[in-house]
Amino acid sequence: MPMTPDTAAHGTAVRARTLFEKLWESHLVVPETEAAPAVLYVDLHLLHEVTTPQAFTELEARGLSPRCPERCMATLDHSTPTLPANAEGKLPYASAASENQVNQLRVNCERHGIELFDMGDDRRGIVHVAAPELGLTRPGMTIVCGDSHTSTHGAFGALAFGIGTSEVGHVLATQCLLQRRPKTLAIEVEGELAAGVGAKDVILHIIGVIGVNGGTGYAIEYRGSTVRAMGMEARMTLCNMSIEAGARAGMVAPDAITFDYLRACPRAPQGAAFEAAQAVWSQFVSDAGAEFDRVVRIDAAEICPTLTWGTHPGTAIAVDAPIPLPQDASAAKSLGYMGFEAGMSLIGQPVDVVFVGSCTNGRIADLREVAHILKGRRVHPRVRMLVVAGSEAVKRQAEGEGIDAIVRAAGAEWREPGCSMCIAMNGDLVAPGQLAVSTSNRNFEGRQGQGARTVLASPLSAAAAAVAGRIADPREFLNPAAAEVA
Amino acid sequence: MHALTHIHSKAVVLRGENIDTDQIIPARFLSTTTRAGLGQYAFSDWRKQADFAFNQAANAGRQILIAGRNFGCGSSREHAPWALADLGLKAVVSSQIADIFRNNALKNGLLPIVLDEAIVQHLMSQADGEFSVDVAACTLTAPQGQVHAFPLDAFARTCLLEGVDELGYLLRQEPAISVFEAARRADFSISPRTPQEPSHAR
Numbered sequence: 001m002p003m004t005p006d007t008a009a010h011g012t013a014v015r016a017r018t019l020f021e022k023l024w025e026s027h028l029v030v031p032e033t034e035a036a037p038a039v040l041y042v043d044l045h046l047l048h049e050v051t052t053p054q055a056f057t058e059l060e061a062r063g064l065s066p067r068c069p070e071r072c073m074a075t076l077d078h079s080t081p082t083l084p085a086n087a088e089g090k091l092p093y094a095s096a097a098s099e100n101q102v103n104q105l106r107v108n109c110e111r112h113g114i115e116l117f118d119m120g121d122d123r124r125g126i127v128h129v130a131a132p133e134l135g136l137t138r139p140g141m142t143i144v145c146g147d148s149h150t151s152t153h154g155a156f157g158a159l160a161f162g163i164g165t166s167e168v169g170h171v172l173a174t175q176c177l178l179q180r181r182p183k184t185l186a187i188e189v190e191g192e193l194a195a196g197v198g199a200k201d202v203i204l205h206i207i208g209v210i211g212v213n214g215g216t217g218y219a220i221e222y223r224g225s226t227v228r229a230m231g232m233e234a235r236m237t238l239c240n241m242s243i244e245a246g247a248r249a250g251m252v253a254p255d256a257i258t259f260d261y262l263r264a265c266p267r268a269p270q271g272a273a274f275e276a277a278q279a280v281w282s283q284f285v286s287d288a289g290a291e292f293d294r295v296v297r298i299d300a301a302e303i304c305p306t307l308t309w310g311t312h313p314g315t316a317i318a319v320d321a322p323i324p325l326p327q328d329a330s331a332a333k334s335l336g337y338m339g340f341e342a343g344m345s346l347i348g349q350p351v352d353v354v355f356v357g358s359c360t361n362g363r364i365a366d367l368r369e370v371a372h373i374l375k376g377r378r379v380h381p382r383v384r385m386l387v388v389a390g391s392e393a394v395k396r397q398a399e400g401e402g403i404d405a406i407v408r409a410a411g412a413e414w415r416e417p418g419c420s421m422c423i424a425m426n427g428d429l430v431a432p433g434q435l436a437v438s439t440s441n442r443n444f445e446g447r448q449g450q451g452a453r454t455v456l457a458s459p460l461s462a463a464a465a466a467v468a469g470r471i472a473d474p475r476e477f478l479n480p481a482a483a484e485v486a
Numbered sequence: 487m488h489a490l491t492h493i494h495s496k497a498v499v500l501r502g503e504n505i506d507t508d509q510i511i512p513a514r515f516l517s518t519t520t521r522a523g524l525g526q527y528a529f530s531d532w533r534k535q536a537d538f539a540f541n542q543a544a545n546a547g548r549q550i551l552i553a554g555r556n557f558g559c560g561s562s563r564e565h566a567p568w569a570l571a572d573l574g575l576k577a578v579v580s581s582q583i584a585d586i587f588r589n590n591a592l593k594n595g596l597l598p599i600v601l602d603e604a605i606v607q608h609l610m611s612q613a614d615g616e617f618s619v620d621v622a623a624c625t626l627t628a629p630q631g632q633v634h635a636f637p638l639d640a641f642a643r644t645c646l647l648e649g650v651d652e653l654g655y656l657l658r659q660e661p662a663i664s665v666f667e668a669a670r671r672a673d674f675s676i677s678p679r680t681p682q683e684p685s686h687a688r
Contacts, residue, residue, distance in 0.1 A: 051563065164564035173657065174663060
């Protein structure tokens with residue numbers, strides 16, 4: 001009989017519980033005590049080349065092998081080139097070390113029977129894009145990966161969070177993790193989003209409100225009518241950046257939108273098994289009256305296209321708001337690094353690079369928004385624009401819809417899937433001093449290249465900046481005849 | 487991992503808030519397949535400034551870092567605590583330490599010490615004096631003699647004091663893990679492999 005959240009811990013449901021509590025309690029192998037953390041079972045372990053080699057080394061040094069290789073899935077994304085192979089079939093890796101790291105994951109997966117989506121595999125993609133679109137990410141699961149943006153998978157009603165490499169080893173060896181239970185934070189967003197405002201603006205606005213450390217120690221559940229109205233891709237964008245507010249996990253309760261998305265996924269259960277699974281998944285929602293440790297309410301009507309002015313994602317402001325006066329030395333340093341001044345507007349700042357992609361905004365819905373603005377327009381001559389699909393599947397779908405042709409006709413580069421300029425490990429770099437408007441998730445000093453200055457933005461804002469050659473209000477670029485994309 | 491029972495050292499101060507793991511070790515140094523020797527890359531971009539704390543001869547060999555609020559935010563890269571431990575650091579003191587960094591630090595003999603912001607500010611002003619940390623007692627004694635108790639998970643404390651990692655403990659949970667797995671073996675809703683799944687032809 002399937003393990004349901006109501007039977008897992010108590011036998012009978014007696015108490016109103018949050019989604020987080022149901023996920024936590026249904027995966028407890030050993031409950032936590034004062035003396036020891038809980039032993040939490042992991043349903044799905046995602047791996048990529050950067051944070052796993054040392055874990056396999058440790059495992060092998062201890063004479064251990066993966067307990068459940070069938071619960072592991074590996075992909076190549078961080079170090080992989082986004083330019084195609086040359087005439088000899090050689091991929092342009094940024095360094096021998098990068099290529100070696102990729103080869104190491106191949107060896108480790110082969111040796112331990114772990115499925116790898118290798119270069120050339122049509123299922124490969126950024127780990128947080130590929131797993132959901134395949135249907136590996138499902139409601140009611142626990143999902144971990146040596147990657148802080150694992151929170152993305154919470155969009156399906158899963159408990160998903162990033163872990164370190166030592167913990168990757170623990171999960172490989174035991175399929176379990178030692179965890180202290182986090183507190184719960186409900187972020188309730190109510191109302192309709194204005195045209196030109198999307199999930200990226202919502203999450204940047206939220207981080208601006210609660211702060212870059214506002215979620216530390218919490219698991220977030222995003223709730224409210226605004227979230228319910230979002231498609232799965234928007235929900236993934238929302239959950240993706242939970243870690244930028246300090247929360248390891250962010251989640252959205254599954255509903256008809258979730259189930260409809262999963263029904264089309266190749267790895268989701270099929271037929272009668274899907275219906276049976278859906279009955280289980282449906283129970284992973286917060287009960288009426290369930291209490292959270294903290295509740296934050298956000299009015300959707302107050303959210304404008306939102307961008308960052310500083311060097312952490314909490315420095316978020318409405319596109320047309322003045323850059324605020326620095327409140328402390330760290331904010332002043334941030335402003336100095338960016339070359340901005342308090343009181344100045346972001347609008348009009350000259351832009352050198354525009355990056356569209358990443359596990360935050362590299363999905364088909366994001367690329368459609370970019371195409372909506374680029375169609376019939378040209379990227380400003382000053383701007384280098386990269387558009388990088390989050391996965392092979394997204395790239396295929398976009399090409400089927402003619403998005404690649406629109407991107408190329410506008411003068412932007414259409415690249416192969418990967419993390420690319422978000423973490424800038426693969427040679428896709430912003431040059432020192434250049435200003436990049438980026439749909440990625442981190443604007444830390446040097447994140448996109450040494451001395452690079454990053455402004456985080458939505459796909460619409462990024463495309464508007466590319467066309468204008470300056471930071472611009474995306475609402476002025478919307479095509480009224482196709483307002484549904486906004 | 488070596489046992490960590492006491493630390494006696496002066497401190498290095500980084501006053502900035504929200505020092506993220508991209509600053510602690512930039513991504514271009516993550517293309518490694520080992521965990522050794524990463525200290526040379528710690529704060530690589532900031533080390534280009536001559537007056538950066540870790541460039542000061544006086545700070546060489548100090549085992550305690552006192553940093554601004556929300557230290558270690560951002561990426562989950564364990565390379566960050568590997569790099570700091572490789573520099574010889576044994577403790578990081580801040581008024582807030584990011585969750586993933588804290589977890590990673592504890593697995594590498596790097597003790598996260600969280601104290602009130604006012605205390606941290608005061609400790610920063612005494613960095614050139616000798617601090618002492620008693621892991622068993624969970625106390626940090628400032629150069630001027632004030633004793634500050636800090637929170638430390640009982641389990642993590644034992645691991646640090648005994649120099650053992652969590653994996654041995656987890657492996658000993660095997661019987662409970664097997665029981666748990668047996669109870670949910672037939673649950674397709676969470677199984678990555680389902681009987682209906684098509685073969686994975688390329």
